[in-house]
Amino acid sequence: MAGHHRLTLRGGEAGAGRRLADLVAALAGTGGLDARRSYWLRLAVDEITTNIGQHGYRGQGGLVEIEGAVEPDRVWVRITDEAPPFDPHSHDPGPRLADGVAHDGEGGLGLYLALNGLDRLDHTYVDGRNVNTLVMERHVGEVQDTDGGTHGGDDRAGGGG
């Protein structure tokens, strides 16, 4: 496993965007994802994390752990939170989108983008925690030797609030 990265947020979403973007960029770079798939992985991480902060924790802040790594066949990002159980697959704005996006009010848009941009999103609820695993498969041409690609580490960045 190469390019393992970890980020811990404790104060909600404030200031997290840049760190999330950097984390995904590092993973995507190590994994050789093309620009489009890198963008959609970042968007999915942003949307899931924002949704946790705004809806899971209702804007009050809470623990969000983000870690990711590059495997031979995929790049994954795991987002863990302690908000009430919530499976992103359970919130499908599709029927509303069919009538036009303007009819979609709250957060469903972000989850819709995340679910459609990823190759896979797995959700489990274990020991009082939501664990969302976001996966982008590595296509032919993206898979290279990643053994020497580790430049990650522990990028903990806890904050107040």
Place this chain on the structure above:
Amino acid sequence: MSFTTKVHTDDGVVTIRLTGELDSRSAPSLNEIIVEATESTVRRLVLLAEDLTYMSSAGLRCLVFAHQKLGRGVDIVLVGATPEVAETIRLTGFDRSLVMQGATER
């Protein structure tokens, strides 16, 4: 991760140049600009998006907000969207509610 706008109004045509990353942090500032811009009569809203490098659902909701504020009779024209921004808009079906010009295809 900055987001800046440059607004120009001429004879009811409001042109806003979007630069940087439009996400949940920067979206409120664009909503404020849209509110200010729609205080006077607007015939058309043109959004220059060549330098808009990122747009999350919060940014997409800004476009929805503008569409709702302006009403159906006012065109919203999005010029030069990057492939990813254009794909985001198309995926949600909002391309039916605005005019997309010069968007890069992938």
